[in-house]
Amino acid sequence: MIVFVKFNSSQGIPVELAEGATVADLKEAVGRHQGTQTETLRVIFAGRELHNNCTLQACDLLEQTTVHVVLPSSRPALESEAFLQNRLGDGVNSLTRLDLSESRLPTASTGLPVVLETEEHFQVVAPQVTESKPRSSFYVFCKSICRSIQPGKLRVRCQTCQQGTLTLSRGPSCWDDVLLPDRIHGVCQSQDCNGTVAEFYLKCAVHPTSDGDVSVALNLITPNSRGVPCVACTEILSPVLVYQCPDRHVICLECFHLYCVIRLNERQFVHNPEVGYSLPCPAGCPDSLIKEVHHFRVLGEEQYERYQRYGAEECVLRMGGVLCPAPGCGAGLLPENGQRRVQCDHSSGLGCGFVFCRECKQGFHEGPCQTRPVSEAGAAHQHDYVVDEEAARRARWEQASQETIDETTRPCPRCHVPVEKNGGCMHMVCPIAQCRFEWCWLCRVEWNRECMGSHWFG
Numbered sequence: 001m002i003v004f005v006k007f008n009s010s011q012g013i014p015v016e017l018a019e020g021a022t023v024a025d026l027k028e029a030v031g032r033h034q035g036t037q038t039e040t041l042r043v044i045f046a047g048r049e050l051h052n053n054c055t056l057q058a059c060d061l062l063e064q065t066t067v068h069v070v071l072p073s074s075r076p077a078l079e080s081e082a083f084l085q086n087r088l089g090d091g092v093n094s095l096t097r098l099d100l101s102e103s104r105l106p107t108a109s110t111g112l113p114v115v116l117e118t119e120e121h122f123q124v125v126a127p128q129v130t131e132s133k134p135r136s137s138f139y140v141f142c143k144s145i146c147r148s149i150q151p152g153k154l155r156v157r158c159q160t161c162q163q164g165t166l167t168l169s170r171g172p173s174c175w176d177d178v179l180l181p182d183r184i185h186g187v188c189q190s191q192d193c194n195g196t197v198a199e200f201y202l203k204c205a206v207h208p209t210s211d212g213d214v215s216v217a218l219n220l221i222t223p224n225s226r227g228v229p230c231v232a233c234t235e236i237l238s239p240v241l242v243y244q245c246p247d248r249h250v251i252c253l254e255c256f257h258l259y260c261v262i263r264l265n266e267r268q269f270v271h272n273p274e275v276g277y278s279l280p281c282p283a284g285c286p287d288s289l290i291k292e293v294h295h296f297r298v299l300g301e302e303q304y305e306r307y308q309r310y311g312a313e314e315c316v317l318r319m320g321g322v323l324c325p326a327p328g329c330g331a332g333l334l335p336e337n338g339q340r341r342v343q344c345d346h347s348s349g350l351g352c353g354f355v356f357c358r359e360c361k362q363g364f365h366e367g368p369c370q371t372r373p374v375s376e377a378g379a380a381h382q383h384d385y386v387v388d389e390e391a392a393r394r395a396r397w398e399q400a401s402q403e404t405i406d407e408t409t410r411p412c413p414r415c416h417v418p419v420e421k422n423g424g425c426m427h428m429v430c431p432i433a434q435c436r437f438e439w440c441w442l443c444r445v446e447w448n449r450e451c452m453g454s455h456w457f458g
Contacts, residue, residue: 003056004066007034009163009190012066017056024052030069044068044189046095047156047168047198060094060153064208068165070189095154096205099137099225100175137223139239140215141297142204149253149298151205152215154178158188160195168198175219216294220244221253230255231283231387231395241295245285248397257298262385264299264307271318277311282385283392325361326354340364413439413446425457 001019004012007030015029023043031038043050045067050059061067140152158166159181168186177183178200188195202217203209224238232255240250251259259282263269269277272289279296281288290296296307309330313323316332324331324344329352335342342358344351356362360369409418412430414437419428426441440451 001056001063003061004064005030006066006068006163008070009068009161009165021056022052023050023054023056023059026056026067027052027069036071040071042070042072042189044070044165044167046154046164047166047171047186049167049189060096066164066211068163068189070165071191095156095171097137098154098172099222100172100178100219138202138205139218139221140202140204141218141294142206142215144204144209144213144215145207146204147301149218149221150215152202152217153205154200154202156186156198156200158186158190158193158195159197159199161188161190161193162199163188163190163193165189165193166195166198172200179217179219216292218295219292220290220295224250226397228397229391229394231281231391232259232385234388234391234394242397243281243285243288243290245281245283245288247283247285247392249281249283249285249288249392250395250397251282253298257300259385260296260299260307261303264303264310267310267314269307269310269314271314277307277314283387283395322358322361324352324354325356326352328352329354410441410444412437413444426451426455 001021002014002016003026005015005026006012013033015026015033017025017029024038026043027038027041030036031041045059045061045065050061056062138152138154139149142148142150154172155164156166156168157164166186166188168184170184172178172184181199182197184198184200185196186198201214203213204215220241220243221239222242224236224240227236228240228250229236230240230252231249232251235252237252237254240252241256243249243251260279263279269279270289271277275289275291276293278289278291278293280286297304299307313330313332316323316334319334320337321332321334322342324333326344329344331344331351333342333344333351335358340358341355341364343355344353346353355364357364357369362369409420411418412428412432412435415430415432415435417430417432417435419430421428421441427447428439428441430437430439438447439445440447440455442455443451445451
């Protein structure tokens with residue numbers, strides 16, 4: 001495999017390594033190339049320093065990935081601070097595998113949103129990843145090559161020097177940490193930079209990317225890790241879009257695409273002064289408009305162009321204008337108030353030259369308009385997108401998460417840190433180093449002979 005190495009933020013150089021190579025192997029290869037002692041090098045990737053015994057695949061360092069290799073900083077105080085921040089772990093809890101979907105729950109809820117307030121819980125409940133292939137927790141719209149919604153990878157850089165040599169003081173625990181500036185700090189390991197502010201961005205994960213290849217974060221789309229059924233088709237599919245309504249309704253991307261197309265055909269997108277034209281939750285929930293319109297890229301290129309044209313047309317109509325009724329035209333026109341005769345201007349190359357009546361949208365005529373009757377049934381016909389009440393109840397992301405927590409997570413009787421049980425016996429050991437309390441999963445008391453004899457294995 002080949003990875004690109006930036007030594008002290010220089011231009012990236014390709015380094016070829018064998019499959020299953022470790023970070024130590026990478027340091028050795030860079031040391032030979034740069035004539036530097038291997039033990040003095042530090043490998044920085046995705047906001048943390050990688051340890052020698054980690055494999056590159058476990059750290060999500062795959063084919064043609066760019067990694068930074070730096071010499072030790074001359075700032076001992078900052079360096080010691082950097083070593084204290086190493087909470088992201090070795091590969092399993094890498095940035096790409098962080099699950100920020102829990103932050104979609106209201107902070108007043110019980111269960112998962114509460115226990116996520118501690119960094120210790122973030123370490124405890126992280127699933128054990130045994131496969132070498134990385135599991136992405138993010139989805140993006142790839143603007144460069146794919147031009148579609150794809151799995152994404154989360155990356156971080158120093159806000160000052162724009163290099164990926166920043167080591168984080170803590171990992172992000174919610175989408176606000178990723179999307180809002182100045183939320184998380186760290187230490188930049190570049191020799192000539194004193195930057196301390198982290199800047200997060202996302203890239204497409206399905207092809208090699210360059211430094212300037214940044215994709216749009218689709219923060220509502222997530223893997224369906226909780227097996228929540230779709231609000232429309234009731235199937236359990238992945239990935240899904242989780243609405244920001246109070247019930248956190250889930251809809252699969254195929255049904256979301258259909259929902260968008262139907263609403264676009266009916267011109268039922270909702271205008272919001274800050275967002276533009278968007279859609280609410282299909283279950284009719286209040287305050288559920290999608291705020292990042294790139295989610296509508298699920299429509300595909302042709303339909304998304306229709307969506308943009310729809311927005312432009314609605315803007316013209318809201319300004320008191322009209323649309324040219326000639327077939328295949330639809331140009332937006334802003335005639336003066338009271339002007340009945342309207343000509344679609346073709347001097348700019350955008351219009352068709354059609355002259356029509358502003359009132360009846362037919363070819364211009366003198367005298368009263370001869371309106372054609374329209375059947376009431378035809379005028380009221382719409383392709384309603386109906387969501388079943390029971391389906392809406394079952395498609396709640398919050399409800400599913402609470403049921404999962406109740407089944408798989410219990411607090412340590414001593415330190416009360418939530419611990420996840422994923423198979424195995426009833427003998428639990430608190431994973432927090434300062435606690436290490438041994439207790440029974442069923443009795444929730446200190447492990448004893450009675451527990452050992454009665455229900456060690458259930």
